[in-house]
Amino acid sequence: MLGFVARKLLHLLPVLLAVSLLTFLIASLLPGDLAYVILGDQATPDKVAALRHDMGLDQPIWWRYLGWLVQVLQGDFGRSFRTGQTVLQAVAERLPVSFELMLLAELGALLIGIPLAIACAVRAGSPFDRLVTGSAFGMLSVPAFLSAILLIYFFAVELRWLPATGYVPFSEDPLGNLRCFVLPALTLALGEWPVLMRVLRSDMIATLQEDYIAMARAKGLKPSRILLVHALKPSSLTLVTVTGINIGRLMGGTVIVESIFALPGIGRLLLSSIYTRDLIILQGVVLCVASGYVLINFIVDMLYAVLDPRIRHGHA
């Protein structure tokens, strides 16, 4: 098991390195702009050149990259010139909000998708199955911002059950906090459940035809046990992978939802750094998000091994 983990970690490092390089390169596309932006309307050619020298922007690019990388490894991602906060501070503030959103969204997607998948697998080919599968396909064509608009219209504008925007920290008011997350999480969940449902359904249909399910029936086990223990576990491999990949993808998806529902998360931080041209924050946030994405895929690989012991022992 340890060998497996070590091998996977070894694959991880070069990717993270490459990610950091790419982030830096993007950020360095137009270094001149950064000095101009910071100085704003006080920019004169002399001041710009002086600031550029101060910030080390006139050094060769590979030198700057190494310098930046060393700083990053020491935990210094840079400092926003607007707010004075370090990148890490800003990210640490916003991360919990985005996490809560992502987790609730994925949870919602699983709560919708898993029961539907099981129900469809058991009734494969029936009108119910066709209806659900068709709706899943249709939902995939509804982007997050469309669902958001629809949900806001129905629940906030017409019915007035839930707030359209706003955020209350969990520590202040747990119930209020959750109320703020219902619509945003639901928006994302509506976009995620089709993929999860499809994957689990198709795996379960295949599993239900296996001999060991017939064996479980022949043993006279309760149907619920056969479905939830014998059939679900071997079918959940792809589901776990897809869930993991989704959570990573959701990091990008939260941008839209956080913006629409005014949630102070990483996505909104990214957006505001773009609006205000705070490029250091932008660079730092992109690096954090991309690294997080890579790490999550790594965790998914680990989970894989837990779910299917054959992979742990080097089989299958």
Add this chain to the structure above:
Amino acid sequence: MSGPALLSIEDVVVELPTPRGNLRAVDHVDLSMAAGQALGIVGESGCGKTMLSRAILQLLPKKARLSGRVMFDGQDLVRLNPEALRKLRARGIAVVFQDPMTSLNPVLTIGTQLVETLQEHLGLDAVAARRRSAELLAAVGIPAPEQRLDQYPHQLSGGMRQRVVIAIALCCEPKLLIADEPTTALDVTIQAQILDLLAREQRRRHMAMILITHDLGVVAGRTDEVAVMYAGRVVERAPTRNLFKHMQMPYTAALLAAIPKLDAAPHTPLAAIPGRPPDPTRPLKGCSFAPRCRHVGEQCLREKPALTPADNQGHCYACFHPLEFAAGVSA
């Protein structure tokens, strides 16, 4: 037949609707067996023996249609409600499938797959169930049973896996065990061991057993009675010794002749049966074996022969030109 029938299959027909027509897998089969008796069902692939076993187990594919009665221990399994049927499993009827690679759940430990059956039907608590499971594994000849309980199926060899499957089948002391080609997927060297294990357990527990196979050699010495099936019908049935001594149906004789003999000269060609079984979606008017039979006659093509008794010892056959095969192959 000794004693009242434990299992009685009465005029069972199993049909599967297909785009090419109605597939009649089992064609009016009658069979019965008493408690503690071992019955062998022999036939080629596609003769319907597996479908018959599934009919008894009530595990037919969804689209299958079954008519007739399957009386087990006084109850008609076909008309039994699902919950009662479920409770009957493992304690009433247990099964060993052909391929141990696929009949064990790959992501659950051996222990789990044993314990859950014990807990479901015998209501044992976790500790007692685990102890009993280890005992069962030892009884079927698995070394180091305690360790095996926490292992996964892929960590065991094929023969071991099938022993586990047998242990699971026996764990609730079933009245009837159905073994469907239990050794076909195993190495030849292990086949005899597994078959002997089954026969031994059957005798020890006075358990009824149905041994399904395509190999006549397998049932010799391990069963009390043999039924030979062809194209969905039982074409010959007899106590085992009588079958081998006085087989009547040319098909049975051909089956026996097809078994390679150790004492034959090298390069003796295998006496395979020429031709193929009929297409089950296009049943023949006359005897189904007629196209391949060496003794075929006029009547064989027109009428289906019914099962007629050969003697008063329970030997029946379905043929218009039975053999008087007294070659005396020892059973």
Add this chain to the structure above:
Amino acid sequence: MATLELELAEEIVASPARRTRRLGMLFWAAIGWTVFVVAVAILAPVLPLPSPTDMDMLERRAPISALHWLGTDALGRDELARVAYGARISLTVGLFAPVIGLTIGGALGMLAGYFRGRFESFVVGSMDVLLAFPPLILALAVTAYLGQSVLNLTCILGVLGIPAFMRVARASTLTLARREFVIAAEALGATHARILIRELLPNVALPLLAFFLLGVAVTIVVEGALSFLGLGVPPPISSWGSMIGEGRESLEVAPMLAFVPAIAMFLTVLSFNLVGDTLRALTDPRQGAL
């Protein structure tokens, strides 16, 4: 062997042909809508529509009327015309960006799958790094640096699509390059270029086409999202996405302003998805359609 019996019986029973036939009607409806939308987009200037930029301040957020078939927006502009002209932008980006991915990614994938070795490792590795970035964030970041314009947007979204097309092309090429017809061509002394173009390309084309259509759907959505946030096409150019973004302001008063472009976008994306998915099911039945 016994299980084989059961399997054979069940195989005869199953009927796989039903699925494609059921999609038949939906498939053609999807094609119909796609053709309709593309036609409207191309012909917008010559259609008898009011100008999309004429503002009628007296008729702001007007409901459906004979003068304005779909009403007017917050600035009094005719909604129907705006939807039609919005189609031009959404479809331009939506169709041209995946072309970039298709050509570059497809070429890279075919070359990687054909030549193997270190070249392949390098290509796959760099694509993996690109894929490590959540695409929306990458698009946002790059737009921030390069500025907003339809051209920039198309290029960025195009580049983002390269890894996916690379994967599809490579996978197809890997399975095909081992086949007899390729080895035969090699034996006959065909050059690499000839094999790639004459033998492999026709077979890789169909899966790539299916993927292209799915890519169009995704691109329309991503462009829509970016424009919705105001970070896609620069105002005053408006695509469906920016219309929806603007319509959001008027949700309480005139929800149609957001819903009309939303429905247009949904139907278009759905159609491309349907057609692409059907084609994909034809070329790779393993992955399956609905």
